Amino acid sequence: MASTRITELLGTAVPVIAAPLGLGTTPAFLGAVAAAGAIGFVGLTHPPPDEVEARVRAVAEATGGRFGVNFSLIADKRENLRRAIDAGARIVSLWQDDPGPYARIAKDAGALVLWTVSGPAEAARARDLGVDIIVAQGSEAGGHLVGLTPGLVNIPAVVDAACGVPVAAAGGIADGRGLAAALALGAEAIWLGTRFVASRECALHDGYKARIVEADPGDAVETLLYDIGWPDSPHRVLRNGLIDAWMRAGCPASGARPGEGEIVGRQADGTAVPRYHIQSPAVGFEGAFEGAWAEMALYAGQSAGLVRDVPSVAEIVERLMLEANEAAGAATRILR
Ligand SMILES: Cc1cc2nc3c(=O)[nH]c(=O)nc-3n(C[C@H](O)[C@H](O)[C@H](O)COP(=O)(O)O)c2cc1C
Structure with a gap:
């Protein structure tokens, strides 16, 4: 049992949070995260409002009620937030754009609010917005980026500026050494994306997980390339053949890029995915050609360079705690 203000607020046994992972986050994945004593978040930015209630109920059932909901404020998402709260969501994470109006709706309903800050x-x-937990995303993070500086600087800078609001650290953390370091820098939990993509229960494509396992830190690059569905938003992905082809073509602007307009394949529910779309390949993706999945957005942080296998969620959480204790002990022995 490792207790911080964040574990107490979120009702977890360990200071570990699983970021929303697009189609990788299923009720079964979140159930495994909750069973491991942690908590995960489901993204509710994209589903139509009519689907929100069913998704929240499925996740609540799978997790025994220990889950959060996440909204990228790239358009007006207040209706989705209201529906999620009506369906029982009580932990709300926000990022991109002004969280003020959303924080008010969530606080009025008695929900906890997390905000991922730059x-x-x-x-x-x-604090003025009533935020309960700040998520400090470093610029080495995977997925879409708000963080401006790497975690080693960003975490203590955010902790100092947070006026006592507890901070969870995101970006660059994939093992217990990172957990111990984040705690030493003043964070009270870690918020992980890439490490949990490469877990058995995450419902993303096996080839994508294998690419994370093979990656070096420098293979996770920042780009604006995957912009269909969410334009002008920087994101970190694994460098792949499509990025190379676009660079060879002289980095043309959106609308004039190699192969633009073509469908690269279909997700398991039949949704067609155009080239340069924001979606990653999920389990059941059928490519329109050999290796199509590898051209899609393979979101990953520089922490991919620390991921060497695809274990279960339970094993990841157990290792994080064991390794963090070892790393903290080693540091203490040196400093004594
Ligand atoms: C596949 C993937 C999808 C993500 N989707 C979201 C999202 O929908 N909402 C969000 O707040 N963050 C999202 N993120 C970013 C994470 O919240 C987090 O900041 C990041 O993963 C931390 O860096 P790490 O990947 O090195 O752990 C995503 C990250 C990944 C890898």
Whole structure:
């Protein structure tokens, strides 16, 4: 049992949070995260409002009620937030754009609010907005990026600016050494994406997981390339053949890129995915050609360079705690 203000607020046994992972986050994945004593978040930005209630109920059932909901505020998502709260969601994570109106709706309903900030300037606003937990995303993170500086600087800077609001650290963390380091820098939990993509229960494509296992830290690059469905938003992905082809073509603007307009394949539910779309390949993806999945957005942080296998969620959480204790002990022995 490892107790911090964040574990107490979220009702977890360990200071570990699984980020929303697009189609990888299923009720079964979140159930495994909750069973391991942690908590995960399901993204509810994209589903139509009519589907929100069913998704929240399925996740609540799979997790025994220990889950959070996440909204990227790239358009007006207040209706989705209201529906999620009506369906029983009580932990709400927000990022991108102004979280103020959303934080008010969530707080009025008695929900906890998390806000993923870009750095200390936003952290200083958090208390005024009623934010309960700040997520400090470093610029080495996977997926879409708000963080401006790497975690080693960002975490303590956000902690100092947070006026006592507890901070969870995101980006660059994939093992217990990272957990121990984040705690030493003043964070009270870690928020992991890439490490949990490469877990058995995550419902993303096996080839995508294998690419994470093979990657070096520098293979996870920042780009604006995957912009269909979410334009002008920087994101970190594994460098792949499509990025190379686009660079060879002289980095043309959207609308004039190699193969633009073609469908690269279909997800398991039949949804067609155009080239340069924001979706990653999920379990059941059928490519329109050999290796199509590898051209899609393989979101990953530089922490991919620390991921060497695809274990169960339970094993990941257990290792994180064991390794963090070892790393903290080693540091203490040196400092004594
Ligand atoms: C596949 C994937 C999907 C993501 N989707 C979201 C999302 O929908 N909402 C969000 O707040 N963050 C999202 N993120 C970013 C994470 O919240 C987090 O900041 C990041 O994963 C931390 O860096 P790490 O990948 O090195 O652990 C995503 C990350 C990945 C890898």
